[in-house]
Amino acid sequence: MIDAHMHAFPERLMSAIYKWFQNNREWDIPYHGWNADRLFDYQNEQGYDRYFVLLYVHKSGMAKDLNDWLAAMVKQTPKIVPVGCVHHEDDVEGETERCLGDLGFAGMKLHCAVQNITMDDKRLDPLYKTLIRYNRPLVVHAGTAPVDYTGKVGFAYFARTMDRFPELRVQVAHLGLYESEQFFQLAEQLPGVVFDTAAINPASLEESVSQEQLKDWITRYSDRILFGSDLPFLNGWATDVRSLIDGLNLEDAVLQKVYAENARQFWNM
Numbered sequence: 234m235i236d237a238h239m240h241a242f243p244e245r246l247m248s249a250i251y252k253w254f255q256n257n258r259e260w261d262i263p264y265h266g267w268n269a270d271r272l273f274d275y276q277n278e279q280g281y282d283r284y285f286v287l288l289y290v291h292k293s294g295m296a297k298d299l300n301d302w303l304a305a306m307v308k309q310t311p312k313i314v315p316v317g318c319v320h321h322e323d324d325v326e327g328e329t330e331r332c333l334g335d336l337g338f339a340g341m342k343l344h345c346a347v348q349n350i351t352m353d354d355k356r357l358d359p360l361y362k363t364l365i366r367y368n369r370p371l372v373v374h375a376g377t378a379p380v381d382y383t384g385k386v387g388f389a390y391f392a393r394t395m396d397r398f399p400e401l402r403v404q405v406a407h408l409g410l411y412e413s414e415q416f417f418q419l420a421e422q423l424p425g426v427v428f429d430t431a432a433i434n435p436a437s438l439e440e441s442v443s444q445e446q447l448k449d450w451i452t453r454y455s456d457r458i459l460f461g462s463d464l465p466f467l468n469g470w471a472t473d474v475r476s477l478i479d480g481l482n483l484e485d486a487v488l489q490k491v492y493a494e495n496a497r498q499f500w501n502m
């Protein structure tokens with residue numbers, strides 16, 4: 234079992250993010266206050282062989298320390314698959330290069346809402362070009378789910394970016410909600426685009442997705458969908474996401490792909 238989408242940060246930043254969710258989202262995060270080590274123990278108890286830790290930055294000058302912190306975490310917790318961050322006002326090429334080269338990260342994460350930047354902003358070109366050069370994936374929060382509070386996310390920005398960088402390998406978070414059909418259709422022309430299920434528990438979403446719809450998407454794109462929980466930033470338990478998928482009566486072969494094989498294949502594990 235692989236969780237292809239979770240978050241962890243140094244303790245002070247982690248506390249600040251929990252508070253942000255409490256003040257801005259009124260979410261009831263059951264993991265509120267849990268630090269990175271506690272989250273990793275929890276993932277081990279849940280039976281994950283590997284878990285992708287995705288960083289992100291909201292202001293310039295922070296990425297380097299965060300990436301160094303994650304590199305140190307990997308040494309003590311080898312089940313972590315590290316996915317680094319870079320801020321568009323920093324040396325994008327230099328920090329991406331350092332993450333993929335010296336630090337040996339699996340890929341990079343871009344959070345368009347937190348960073349308050351559209352995906353097609355030219356300042357991100359060095360991020361995409363460096364990822365392509367290393368043939369490593371980007372995990373992107375490009376869609377409008379769970380909540381679009383910046384107006385900087387959405388399918389149109391993603392499509393424009395992929396038009397310029399069609400060879401970029403991308404894991405689109407949250408199944409591309411709330412414009413999933415458009416994301417999936419474009420992905421049919423782009424073999425390097427996959428999706429994760431992070432935070433698709435109903436309590437975290439503003440627009441509901443029916444079980445029939447979810448089952449249809451996962452069946453149709455069974456080679457392209459990776460399980461991700463979004464631990465710990467969820468309105469509810471990470472296990473709710475798993476229960477939702479388990480409750481869809483999918484074939485075992487499909488579940489096997491979603492819970493492990495697709496991640497192994499896409500991330501060359």
Ligand SMILES: [Zn+2]
Nearest residue numbers: 238240431463
């Ligand atoms: Zn996330």
